[in-house]
Amino acid sequence: MDPIQANNYSIYFNDDSFVYLENLLKAETYSKIFVLVDENTNENCLPYFLSNLPTEIDIEIIEIEVGEENKNIYTCLDLWHTLIELGADRKSIMLNLGGGVITDLGGFVACTFKRGIDFINIPTTLLSMVDASIGGKNGVDLGNLKNQIGVIKEPKSVVVITKFLETLPSNEMRSGLAEMLKHGLIYDKKYWDKLKNLNDLNTDDLDVLIKESIEIKNKIVSEDLTENGIRKSLNFGHTLGHAIESYFLESEDKKALLHGEAIAVGMILESFLSLKLNLISNEEYAEIKYIITDVFEKVDFNDVDIQKIIDLLIFDKKNEFGKVQFALLNKIGEIKIDQTVDNSLILLAFEDYLQN
CATH class of the missing domain: 1.20.1090.10 (Dehydroquinate synthase-like - alpha domain)
Structure with missing residues (x-):
């Protein structure tokens, strides 16, 4: 499938996604790659993703707990501290591998860490493919109130790999x-x-x-x-x-x-x-x-x-x-x-x- 051109980024599909990622990581001088996952995507999606991502850049995996209840500022605080501890700098890139919680929250963390680092959304659920990962909205909930805190900033790109849908319950x-x-x-x-x-x-x-x-x-x-x-x-x-x-x-x-x-x-x-x-x-x-x-x-x-x-x-x-x-x-x-x-x-x- 041909890529879709958004305002300031492109959306890639399936095998073209890995070609794009390989070329990007060769062309850009990123200091480290941080892959944000939850427990489910760590187990079901990350092995396939990493096996198709040839790069010499150091990769760090950061896992958070599953669920909308974790899409809050406290999780962000933990992630900002983790990024510091793992040596992230302004030339790092974050890959958000997961559903809407991961892309919403991961995008917000990336946008605000050191006043903004590059991030790529890699949606693994149908919802995040057609909605959450597209359009530049990044943010978290405030208590039980949805998406009250956030910013609008478009990602470096979005890569849609529909094979991940095989891991989803009905x-x-x-x-x-x-x-x-x-x-x-x-x-x-x-x-x-x-x-x-x-x-x-x-x-x-x-x-x-x-x-x-x-x-x-x-x-x-x-x-x-x-x-x-x-x-x-x-x-x-x-x-x-x-x-x-x-x-x-x-x-x-x-x-x-x-x-x-x-x-x-x-x-x-x-x-x-x-x-x-x-x-x-x-x-x-x-x-x-x-x-x-x-x-x-x-x-x-x-x-x-x-x-x-x-x-x-x-x-x-x-x-x-x-x-x-x-x-x-x-x-x-x-x-x-x-x-x-x-x-x-x-x-x-x-x-x-x-x-x-």
Whole structure:
């Protein structure tokens, strides 16, 4: 597959990724390579990656614990200290080998260490391939509030090696699929239509669909890196989805949801809001709800859950002047940004979601 050109970097695929990395490491004068992994990618992805990375530069492996709960400033502090102890300097490079937590957090650590060192994102989950690793957003959570601390700085490059998907459990694959479905809903109805027939796809089809999803996100981000306009469209499903994800993460009596599982609920809820604001038709809403619920199990909410989720909306980082901002569908394949919605409609959206 040909590389995708972003604003100031390129996205490489499969075998071309290793060719690119080998040439880069020969051409640049890096003092050390630091590979950031979690427990899963250390075991399942790192051996294959290193065996295909010929270089004479010293390599240090840094491992963190798995999970969104570790995407915080305390982990960053540990990593900054570790980099110092291992002799990192401004000519070091960090390779972030993992899912969205690794690329988000690793990018932030690299951007802030000695005022910035080069970093490359090497996503190993479907979610990080089509979303987290693309677009230059790097950051961490503040308590249970998603992505409150961070910077926008693009990586040196992104390399997508779809072989890593062979190591993923089915729920992680579905989590990434949520973002692919979102890209179709907000930008390209033809792409959405392709994703409606998932049972008929083979591995080669998936590689092509992954690249198309990345192309959609890259086109949006390239127009609006700092999220003042069209990039807000990528927030569809995320205003309520992030609040749901945060609530389930902090609740002792709830099982934490994967990002894509929460976003899937958010997309159904926000599609309902789009319907009630006369932006999409009943037929479009029924199709969206059917397709997403066919892939993702329904999540249960009680009245207390719903009220606490609504209370969390005010902390969404996209809000402006104290108002909760939604990106809603204008029809399948189009988006309308900066929409405000009454809480009464949000309650109706949950009520509709919970119906059989």
